[in-house]
Amino acid sequence: MITVTEAVRLIGENTLTLPITEVTLTAANGSVLREPISADRDFPPFHRVSMDGIAIRFANFQAGEDTFRIEGVQLAGAPPQTLHQNDGCLEVMTGAILPGNTDTVIRYEDLKIFDRNGIRYAHIFAAPKGRMQNVHQRGSDRQAADLLIPAGTLLSPAEIAVIATVGKTTVQVSQPLRVAIISTGDELVEVTEMPLPHQIRQSNSYLLQAALQEQGVKAQRFHLRDDKAALLTELKDLLSRFDALILSGGVSKGKADFIPEVLAELGVQKLFHEVAQRPGKPFWFGRVANGPVVFALPGNPVSTFVCFYKYVRPWVRASLSAPAALVPKAILQEETVFRPDLTYFLPVKVAIGTSGMLTAKPVHIGGSGDFAALLSADGFLELPQKQSTFSVGEVYAFYGFRS
Amino acid sequence: MITVTEAVRLIGENTLTLPITEVTLTAANGSVLREPISADRDFPPFHRVSMDGIAIRFANFQAGEDTFRIEGVQLAGAPPQTLHQNDGCLEVMTGAILPGNTDTVIRYEDLKIFDRNGIRYAHIFAAPKGRMQNVHQRGSDRQAADLLIPAGTLLSPAEIAVIATVGKTTVQVSQPLRVAIISTGDELVEVTEMPLPHQIRQSNSYLLQAALQEQGVKAQRFHLRDDKAALLTELKDLLSRFDALILSGGVSKGKADFIPEVLAELGVQKLFHEVAQRPGKPFWFGRVANGPVVFALPGNPVSTFVCFYKYVRPWVRASLSAPAALVPKAILQEETVFRPDLTYFLPVKVAIGTSGMLTAKPVHIGGSGDFAALLSADGFLELPQKQSTFSVGEVYAFYGFRS
Incomplete structure (x- = not known):
């Protein structure tokens, strides 16, 4: 079992560098620029x-x-x-x-x-x-040939406007990430099906697809049965076609959890299994040498959420060559005690306090299966491992999942 | 001339209520739910x-x-x-x-x-x-028929997952807003054209299109010449086809600024013209009775930016029936003096300070035409009208334009 810090480091060492592609300017917002943009003439071009x-x-x-x-x-x-x-x-x-x-x-x-x-x-x-x-005055803002936007910039409306001004109708950006979302678990049925009493409909893959979409990634969903031979065939195919596989379920210690075994047989090198955190401890991460990465996330929805926002989202951003996002901080509003020697991701609802600072009120949740409780939360506070009492007024990193 | 507060109030009184439409679940993220979602069975459905x-x-x-x-x-x-x-x-x-x-x-x-x-x-x-x-335990999170997500919720990945769980493959949301972005000004040429020395390429309409896209709005761009007869014909047509027109340029006191006049002839009632702010003072807002609204924004790019993020974006959100977004606050890092009796929107770059609070460093900008300077900014601080010295450590509302 490794620490959260160690997990972040290992994932950060395994980001990809995507090839470059050319898109039209109107489709470029939210992409990462892969060429420098210079002024074609003075700004303004005349007095x-x-x-x-x-x-x-x-x-x-x-x-x-x-x-x-x-x-x-x-x-x-x-x-x-x-x-x-x-x-x-x-x-x-x-x-x-x-x-x-x-x-x-x-x-x-x-x-x-x-x-x-x-x-x-x-x-x-x-x-x-x-x-x-x-x-x-002519040239008072920028001079012809001045660098306006360096490669590596995440394009927002301000950059789109400047690129229009210099007369570029297409722009070089990172190619889209190819991500496969794979749900496993025989207890899961399709959304369109009526589950038997011991079954549930799959929802994690929808969650991941929507969350990736917000990062500009169009991911495909797959469902695989808990059958070792089928898993081998299907995962082999997916590894050849995608930059990243995100598996949901199949990594705890159970009888039918073949995933780590199957991945090993397919040449996916395990980089870690189990992170000292709650929820999300059974998180597994690996990679085919110089190839696709595999995030195998614990199957319960709250763990999936935590692992996505803490680990997968920053990996996606870095692999697109975008700078890391700011992680805001929030003030804890309610004393929280958590004794296990684990980093604790606490679901919270945030507001803007009188000081202007974000405040975070814990959302009481029935366990890592209670994802309906996430409906009342805006994100998670990361409460560090080497502390067990977290007092009102203390400030912690906040990972938000709403815009 | 009215105050910023008054402008916000008038715009807020003129939001629309869009009709309802049905979309597939995978297309629903970021839309506003217009039906309540209830549990189809207990959560969890079994022990x-x-x-x-x-x-x-x-x-x-x-x-x-x-x-x-x-x-x-x-x-x-x-x-x-x-x-x-x-x-x-x-x-x-x-x-x-x-x-x-x-x-x-x-x-x-x-x-x-x-x-x-x-x-x-x-x-x-x-x-x-x-x-x-x-x-x-069965039913410990939610019971069958419990309301899970009320109508009016802005859908995020958490809601998408819950809707999947209850077996809904389509969902009722607000219809998309139909927005026309209209640039005016004979000094503007298309991005594809090589401007003469006294011309510039249009960029504001690209800026607005990208910014609206981030709100889930697919807007169409139009360019109209500074010709009264043509403006009358074209604007009449656009008013019949769109929920909102956003005009850029044509509202200052100049010889060729026919827009307010033309709008009046077309039955658009002026609700205000000129707001006590810098930049963006010549901002004009009106509406056809029970019909589309018209935002006529000053033509320079920095004003366009300020008016979009301060006024248009909240209007879009409210018209989609979404709750208002949190407006974070940031600590000013550099003393700023602004004497005119106007609200001042100061371009700033933000970071997370040691206290965990957002800090805002002013970006020095050549004037409201210097939009290349926006490339170094993350948003604007709103500095109130009845104050002229803004000291280090003071906290003001921050309107960000990057994600």
Whole structure:
């Protein structure tokens, strides 16, 4: 039996590096970028007017002029005009290019426009502070060829917008992970079936499929019977077609738990079996040398949940080359005693406390089979192994499973 | 001009109630449940063995017996067997039904199995604590017909698993929101085009599409020219086909900003225009009576971002009938002075501090056009209007835009 820390380390040493694939920009959100994105031109690409108003040459204002004849309008998207007269100005719109021979924008709020003999004038009553006022200057944010987004970035809407701006319609990202979810256990029947009194419908594979979907992974579900020969054939096939197998059930000490034995015969090297934690102690992890990894999770739903969010999700993220997610912390709201020499994952409901910090209230749960209780929980607190009394106000890592 | 609080209130009064639709369970994660889910039978549905070991009748142990002849094996998924002899036991596997005439399970760790004259026996060396030890009793978690998941729940993997367990393969959820994203502004060209020096590629509509996608909304993008007649025709059509229009650009005071005028002509009632905030002040919001809503967001990317995460996202969630998301708080790490009488949305990068609380470091940004700076930010702090100095250590609401 190994510790949680050791399990995390071993799993972290066995992440994959997925090949690169090209996707359209509109399909790229949530993927991990595998190429650097650079500016194709300056940001902004021109002196960009940032307020609606008028553009003047600042020197003319300094020379004592405060009323300017309007020579025309510079609209956003129109080619640049040029100011002709020292006592002239051009109306300018946000997003427009700054007209030639002007260097300062005065917004409408700071001037008064009036008509005299059919000619329009702008009178400035709030002095401009200096040249380039209300002008977003060319290249002031980024210069052409600057690196904007390094490879390895998890793409969010901000990156999608920047990639659009530089004119890329496709982008290189990590290939999708191929994950097989395999439920085992003869007590399980399909969701569509009416179970006999001693049977239950399978639910863990749905849980895992939905949780993987939230990580952008489209996983396939399989159900295998507790039959050694069938397991050998089927698992061999799945190992050849997937990057990861997630098995649910079949790893405790029971008579019909052939999984570790079958995996060994198929060349899957055991990296550990049993982690000093509750729930989820019988967790088994292994890998085919330079090949797919196998997470064999304990079959009860609460253990499956804990193992997924603590171990599988970070592995998925790392294998997609994404940076690790922040693990928030939460303040325990109720004294909790747990004596066994195990890390304890406590189901909790969280809220935002008066201090602004996350608070975590334990959800009382009937045992690791009581997954209906998870409906009232938002995630788990990780309570460390070498401690048995956890007091109100103490702060622990929180693994959330809701968005 | 109205306050941020007032804007939130007006938008909140104009959420929609979407019709109900039926989807398959595997497509339901992230949707909002619109029917209650009840237990179809007891949870667990039978006295369920929760440890591998042997099952005995506790009274026999109390009567002094500590070694039991193994009569057989009760596997998970197999119909129940019955114990025949007082000095007998049955091996039982996790997930199996508790055999008839037994009431207690002793795990393998607490016994020794041996063979005598070809007959197998189990000797118990750690006394069971009482009846029903290591048995997850029928109906102990939930009883048949108990409400498990109320309507209005945002479905996450935990709910998907429970719905599978009760045997439902389809589920009633809110219909998808139909959202049109409309960019305007003649300075914008398509991503595929090479912009002239005074033009830029459109990016806001990609940003909004990606951000909506994260809320489960598949939005369509449109680009309209700054031409009043065309805007009238196109917007009329879009108002008849969508639940919400999100316009980007066209709401400042400029010459070519026809949008509010055109919307008024089309019967969209203005609910507000201009919010006392930076960035995003020119934000316009309206609605056709009992019909679609229109968010007309300022055209610069940082304003678009702020308005989406502060206003549009909560509206989307409420219109899907989902409960409001928790808004976390973060500790400001750098003194910030902002004097205008406006709510200030400060771009920040967050981390988990030593106290376990989120910390927020301001990201210095060139102005509301500098959206490349958003690449270094994780979200915005909302700094209240009636304050101008924000000190290190103060705690403010954080709107994040990364997962």
